[in-house]
Amino acid sequence: MGMVASAQEDTLVPLPIKATKDTITAPLLTTNILNDSTGIDAVENDTLPKKKSYLLDKIAYKAKDYVRISQKEQKIYLYDEAEIKYQDTELKAGIIVLDYIKNEVYAGRMYNPADSTYSQLPYFKQGDQEVIPDSIRFNFDTEKALIFNSRTEQQPTLGALGSDAMKVLAQVTKKENDSVYFLKDGKLTTSKDTIDPDYYIRVRKAKFVPGKKIIAGFSNMYIVDVPTPIALPFAYFPLTTGRTAGLIFPTFGNDPQRGYFIQNGGYYFPISEYVDFSILGDFFTNGSYGFRAQSIYAKRYRFRGNINFRFENLITSQKGFSDFSRNTLYNLQISHTQDPKANPNSRFSASVNLGSSNYYRESANQVNLANTQNNNLSSSISYSKTFPSYPSVNVSITATHNQNTNTEAINLTLPTVQASMERIFPFAKRDGIKKGIIQNINLQYNLRAENRLTTTDSLFFTPKMFDNAKVGARHTIPVSTNFKVAKYFSVSLGANYEDVWTLETFERGLDPDDPDSNREVVLDTINGFDRYNRYGLNASIGTTLYGTWNFGEDKKIQAIRHVMRPSIGWGYTPSFDQFYDTYTNLDGEEVLYSRFEGTLNGAPSLGKSNSVSFSLQNTLEAKVRDKDSTATEPKKISLLSNLNFSTSYNFEADSLKLSPISFNGGTRILNEKMSINFTGSLDPYAIDNTGRRINTFNINSGGGLFRLTRAGLNVSYQLNSETFKKKEKGDADDGPDSNDYYRASSGGRADDLFGEGFDTGIDRGFDDRRKDDDDEEVPIYNSKLPWDLRLAYATTYNNSNRQGEITNNSLMFSGNLELTPKWSLGFSSGYDFKNKGFTLTQFRFARNLGSFDLRFNWVPFGRNERWDFFIGISSSILQDVKWEQRSQRRLGRR
Numbered sequence: 001m002g003m004v005a006s007a008q009e010d011t012l013v014p015l016p017i018k019a020t021k022d023t024i025t026a027p028l029l030t031t032n033i034l035n036d037s038t039g040i041d042a043v044e045n046d047t048l049p050k051k052k053s054y055l056l057d058k059i060a061y062k063a064k065d066y067v068r069i070s071q072k073e074q075k076i077y078l079y080d081e082a083e084i085k086y087q088d089t090e091l092k093a094g095i096i097v098l099d100y101i102k103n104e105v106y107a108g109r110m111y112n113p114a115d116s117t118y119s120q121l122p123y124f125k126q127g128d129q130e131v132i133p134d135s136i137r138f139n140f141d142t143e144k145a146l147i148f149n150s151r152t153e154q155q156p157t158l159g160a161l162g163s164d165a166m167k168v169l170a171q172v173t174k175k176e177n178d179s180v181y182f183l184k185d186g187k188l189t190t191s192k193d194t195i196d197p198d199y200y201i202r203v204r205k206a207k208f209v210p211g212k213k214i215i216a217g218f219s220n221m222y223i224v225d226v227p228t229p230i231a232l233p234f235a236y237f238p239l240t241t242g243r244t245a246g247l248i249f250p251t252f253g254n255d256p257q258r259g260y261f262i263q264n265g266g267y268y269f270p271i272s273e274y275v276d277f278s279i280l281g282d283f284f285t286n287g288s289y290g291f292r293a294q295s296i297y298a299k300r301y302r303f304r305g306n307i308n309f310r311f312e313n314l315i316t317s318q319k320g321f322s323d324f325s326r327n328t329l330y331n332l333q334i335s336h337t338q339d340p341k342a343n344p345n346s347r348f349s350a351s352v353n354l355g356s357s358n359y360y361r362e363s364a365n366q367v368n369l370a371n372t373q374n375n376n377l378s379s380s381i382s383y384s385k386t387f388p389s390y391p392s393v394n395v396s397i398t399a400t401h402n403q404n405t406n407t408e409a410i411n412l413t414l415p416t417v418q419a420s421m422e423r424i425f426p427f428a429k430r431d432g433i434k435k436g437i438i439q440n441i442n443l444q445y446n447l448r449a450e451n452r453l454t455t456t457d458s459l460f461f462t463p464k465m466f467d468n469a470k471v472g473a474r475h476t477i478p479v480s481t482n483f484k485v486a487k488y489f490s491v492s493l494g495a496n497y498e499d500v501w502t503l504e505t506f507e508r509g510l511d512p513d514d515p516d517s518n519r520e521v522v523l524d525t526i527n528g529f530d531r532y533n534r535y536g537l538n539a540s541i542g543t544t545l546y547g548t549w550n551f552g553e554d555k556k557i558q559a560i561r562h563v564m565r566p567s568i569g570w571g572y573t574p575s576f577d578q579f580y581d582t583y584t585n586l587d588g589e590e591v592l593y594s595r596f597e598g599t600l601n602g603a604p605s606l607g608k609s610n611s612v613s614f615s616l617q618n619t620l621e622a623k624v625r626d627k628d629s630t631a632t633e634p635k636k637i638s639l640l641s642n643l644n645f646s647t648s649y650n651f652e653a654d655s656l657k658l659s660p661i662s663f664n665g666g667t668r669i670l671n672e673k674m675s676i677n678f679t680g681s682l683d684p685y686a687i688d689n690t691g692r693r694i695n696t697f698n699i700n701s702g703g704g705l706f707r708l709t710r711a712g713l714n715v716s717y718q719l720n721s722e723t724f725k726k727k728e729k730g731d732a733d734d735g736p737d738s739n740d741y742y743r744a745s746s747g748g749r750a751d752d753l754f755g756e757g758f759d760t761g762i763d764r765g766f767d768d769r770r771k772d773d774d775d776e777e778v779p780i781y782n783s784k785l786p787w788d789l790r791l792a793y794a795t796t797y798n799n800s801n802r803q804g805e806i807t808n809n810s811l812m813f814s815g816n817l818e819l820t821p822k823w824s825l826g827f828s829s830g831y832d833f834k835n836k837g838f839t840l841t842q843f844r845f846a847r848n849l850g851s852f853d854l855r856f857n858w859v860p861f862g863r864n865e866r867w868d869f870f871i872g873i874s875s876s877i878l879q880d881v882k883w884e885q886r887s888q889r890r891l892g893r894r
Contacts, residue, residue, distance in 0.1 A: 075098060188203065357404075412465075497533070506523055645662070
């Protein structure tokens with residue numbers, strides 16, 4: 001613990017204090033106690049009998065300059081680097097006077113007349129408590145003490161950093177016992193500079209219980225030694241090392257739509273050592289309110305997780321006005337992870353994020369700002385069990401939820417049951433090496449049963465959400481084998497059998513009781529178990545080809561290697577006519593249909609399929625001469641991470657036998673700072689005037705060999721002030737920062753391309769950048785300012801009907817700039833080139849004010865137009881000492 005303090009004029013004369021009902025009195029020290037000193041262990045002659053001291057038998061003492069024992073005064077004087085040790089008490093000082101009859105000790109600083117300074121301040125330690133005062137008087141029998149100008153440091157929580165500790169300074173401290181101190185004229189601060197703190201809370205009188213609490217009378221805050229109006233008639237400062245129940249101080253402000261508010265105030269309950277609970281509430285003067293309940297639980301080597309429920313009842317304007325409206329929002333988040341060591345054969349996990357589709361967009365809490373750009377909520381709860389005996393079987397039950405916040409469509413599976421048996425080789429020994437086509441024959445069994453629901457946000461959690469439920473199951477048994485041909489070709493053969501179950505089917509036909517000539521086809525639902533089966537054969541052959549171009553070791557590019565992985569596959573599926581029926585329409589035509597159409601797993605295929613598929617995978621790498629002259633090996637770089645093509649040809653099709661060629665690829669360039677990914681489709685067939693594909697090649701219709709029907713491109717680029725600097729050997733790029741998890745934990749992105757929202761009760765810092773290992777002050781920047789920039793560009797192209805339409809074309813960008821080690825600027829925005837408008841645009845300003853943080857976030861325009869201002873103490877101990885002003889977004893503006 002580090003402590004510092006201002007010097008006092010005299011080290012051995014204590015400050016005047018009225019010590020009523022105290023056995024300890026101020027020491028009366030003569031002015032020449034250090035004069036006429038003798039050598040170490042010198043003893044004066046004294047004819048008077050002295051009381052025998054038992055303290056000297058148990059105490060250890062020493063000094064650098066001299067130790068003077070006065071039998072007349074019954075005292076020991078220690079000078080220069082003096083030390084005394086007694087049981088768990090340790091005292092170091094420039095000067096120590098020990099009264100071995102009263103069992104009292106006095107300690108003070110040394111005065112240096114050459115430069116009028118003081119040195120060797122007393123250091124007092126008893127047990128775990130450490131104090132650095134100007135002078136101290138301590139009784140070994142009663143263990144009471146008077147301490148003058150004391151300095152001590154209290155850690156607030158387990159594992160807290162020193163910069164987060166509470167520093168306690170007092171002109172006079174009375175130590176009552178090991179656990180109780182009384183302070184007079186004290187200062188409390190978290191500032192690192194205790195000699196001249198940038199702020200402190202002055203207390204006139206206080207009771208101090210180390211490691212637990214400080215209870216003070218009238219207290220008020222001083223900033224740069226200037227008193228402020230922030231004052232309390234009494235105050236309580238908790239210093240417990242762990243979780244303690246208590247109030248969470250709210251934020252006060254004004255909303256232009258809802259009036260004055262109290263926000264994020266509540267209470268924290270540490271229910272047990274494994275689980276806690278906190279509840280926060282908001283209240284607006286126009287009647288709007290909200291609350292958030294959160295519980296975090298953890299048990300080492302077993303599990304950990306949290307539950308977070310948020311509800312808001314938002315009222316806009318006032319009742320009776322034309323723009324009055326009421327909106328109810330909610331959001332539920334659950335996260336649970338099980339430690340793998342808890343049970344290797346059984347596992348439960350949950351990740352839930354569901355609620356109102358417009359929760360993030362309409363929420364009155366600015367922490368949700370970055371999530372306003374998310375348009376999807378998803379959840380998954382699963383339990384799996386493995387039966388390890390051979391052949392092992394794995395069974396899992398999963399409930400999933402997917403919600404589009406734009407369309408408000410919700411898809412659920414309640415539940416999905418899956419079972420799978422491990423792959424077995426019936427013609428080979430279980431532990432032996434499998435060779436040849438026979439020994440490699442293997443089979444599996446898989447089951448997938450679902451109850452799938454499709455509903456909307458308005459029907460969620462109502463009985464109507466089950467109206468469109470579909471239930472079904474699939475049993476599949478794949479059989480396969482593989483072997484080598486001519487050493488370089490890998491061949492695989494396989495067959496697949498599938499049995500599909502359903503609990504309802506659908507019959508179609510004209511209603512015979514309806515004589516109307518315009519009557520429609522009636523769809524009758526037949527409840528009850530029904531099934532069908534389907535099967536098919538497949539085969540594939542593939543190899544790997546390597547091509548290398550060597551340019552010489554003296555060249556910058558020494559070699560280029562091209563790797564190709566071509567493969568040809570064949571698949572055959574018969575026609576399952578037996579599962580199809582017919583009905584006669586009004587025109588007298590026979591219409592073919594399957595009663596399984598519209599069920600969960602659909603109907604089996606009608607018409608035989610006999611097709612060949614082609615695929616080609618490519619990678620391109622280069623060997624380049626390393627710029628480091630000491631490197632013994634060339635450097636390998638990727639020119640093309642992947643470039644893949646695939647298509648198929650159906651022999652049984654009457655026309656359009658060749659399917660479109662799909663392609664995708666990607667690469668990373670500029671020292672892997674830029675990532676490029678693309679995808680698309682090429683159709684060899686032409687289309688008619690209605691946009692329908694016809695059995696004529698596009699080149700025969702006056703076009704090119706292929707017709708580009710769709711394409712997509714994604715480019716991302718990250719750079720910073722270190723990008724263009726020469727990289728030293730051993731340097732590594734910075735990984736994800738500490739805010740990534742916080743951003744993504746609420747369903748957002750791990751970066752700040754969609755902006756940032758800050759929660760003043762959780763996220764205490766604007767940025768973790770620019771702190772060195774010792775937390776020392778960093779010099780002011782001269783010509784180079786640290787900065788970073790992130791760019792993300794995405795575009796999609798659709799030409800399926802010769803429309804040549806760019807369906808999406810947008811650029812997102814964000815960055816940060818440090819003007820000084822304490823000034824940070826940040827921004828995030830984007831531009832939609834198709835709709836010709838900016839996406840969410842945010843500017844962020846932060847200032848490190850020593851013990852305070854100042855932040856200002858501004859969204860200058862758009863639906864989420866707002867600004868947020870915050871200034872507060874950085875330390876988590878006094879994080880509720882803050883001032884915030886927020887301008888909520890103006891609802892209804894675009």
